[in-house]
Amino acid sequence: MSKPLIDVPKEKLQQVRMDMFRKVQREKKIKKRIVSVTFIAILCLSLILSIRVSPTIASRVAKISGFQAIVSAIAIDKGIKDIVPKGEDFIEVDFGTKEILMKPNYFNGDISAAPQSVSVTMNKDNQGKFLMFSDAIKEDGTMLEFKGISISRDEQYVVETTQFEEYNGRAKLYLNYYANPIGKNIELNIPLQ
Incomplete structure (x- = not known):
């Protein structure tokens, strides 16, 4: 079929x-x-x-x-613009009289001098900001040696204390003050030597 x-x-x-x-x-x-x-x-x-x-x-x-x-x-980066105005990027300290002679206008923390140390007190609200001294120069132009740094915290304040070699004159402490780009609750361990 x-x-x-x-x-x-x-x-x-x-x-x-x-x-x-x-x-x-x-x-x-x-x-x-x-x-x-x-x-x-x-x-x-x-x-x-x-x-x-x-x-x-x-x-x-x-x-x-x-x-x-x-x-x-x-481009986002229109050139690097520091938050530190030119000429005001240091703290002037008289270690003999334990006075802060000059501090930058943009810095909103409290700064105090003690024998061979400078303490910076910041409100915990500003904890995302850091202050680091890059250099310390004596009146005669020689370097003032860093001895160490300690950080203490309580419920309201963070206090950073930087110790220097024994010295009783004026010094300029050059600083880097910047906002923490990562966020809050960051800890840095920076060995000085």
């Missing part, structure tokens, strides 16, 4: 084949475009993020002709 043959019009079959072929070609083109656009978008996004994160990359890209305006619009 043989099955009867179905009569399929050849033109109709050819038309269906061509329609399917065009549909597949269209889908391939769309897929290629999506991949290309996605790749370009990722490339642009990575360039933008690199410029925002790295001043080195930003300066290199800015040297490419036509990119200066783009870099200046995108």
Whole structure:
């Protein structure tokens, strides 16, 4: 028993084949475009993020002709701006009279002098800020030697006391005062020697 043959019009079959072929070609083109656009978008996004994160990359890209305006619009780092105004980045102390002769206006903690030490008292609300002396210079221009640092805390205040070598004259204590970029509740153990 043989099955009867179905009569399929050849033109109709050819038309269906061509329609399917065009549909597949269209889908391939769309897929290629999506991949290309996605790749370009990722490339642009990575360039933008690199410029925002790295001043080195930003300066290199800015040297490419036509990119200066783009870099200046995108870059976060508009140049390093310290919170320390020029000329006021030190505390002047008279260890003989135990007086603080000068402190920066931007520093909001209390500073007191004792024999061979300087104490900085900050409210616990400002605990996310640190004060670190970078150098201590005597009146004659020689270095005043650091001997150690101690930190004490109570419910309201944090007191940082820095000890120096025995000295009874004036000295400038250069400082770095900055906000903690990580957040509260950080402890640093910095050996002095």
